[in-house]
Amino acid sequence: MEKMNESTAKQLSQINDTFYRRFGREFAETRRRIQPGVGRVLDEVVRSGDWLDLGCGSGTLGCVWGEKGFTGLYEGLDLSPVLIAEACKVTAAVKHAPELRLVYGEADLGQPGWTKACSQIAYDGVLMFAAMHHIPAYARRLALVQEIAKLLKPGGIFVHSEWQFQRSTKLMTHVVPWDQAGINEVELEEGDTLLDWRHTSPERPGETGLRYVHLFSGDELSRLAAESGFKIVSEFDSDGASGNLSLYQVWQRS
16 A cells, blocks of 8 residues: 655645534534444443544534433544534533533544543543544554554454445545645545535535545455454444445454
């Protein structure tokens, strides 16, 4: 796998940073419920304890977490201050067990030192739903999961989902050429994709946003797990009208 240069990785990160800062509020409006696959994870995998949710978004999962009656710690981190503010707002109104703490913070998961934003404890589990595909460059993704492994208790689990948008004819119509972002395609890694986001709002009628997304292969995920000290213990497809728009995997720290 070719190594992406740092300049290109920064450009890709900037695409998403710009998107979520500009469209964060509108994006949150489209994410008011958890995905079916996340619901399955909550029912079959999660137990009370200390959990870290990376790329937590606007607090939808935090609300359900409280409603489920879990105890311990639910801690959410996200790059977008707009989404974090929304998460704090919506979860403040949720009734939950007094033994549960719901906390949020800002962190750029693609940069070294992001773990300083989270509690200095060992977690029972780390969650990352539809977020790792926004991290550019294999080297950065590997560094991220290696840090996640260090945050877990022995035997702790990392549960994540990866968008499989290539399975949707509709989503494939949102793929746009890289020259719209001023990036030369030869500088990218296999699977790197630029998607447009079309959402009409009174404030920005007809305005289109751009997002960088990495399409993971099974081989890449297996390599990431092996090189970061995880073993893949289970996986399943879920979400979307066809039930296979996301790939969910459960990794366990060796």
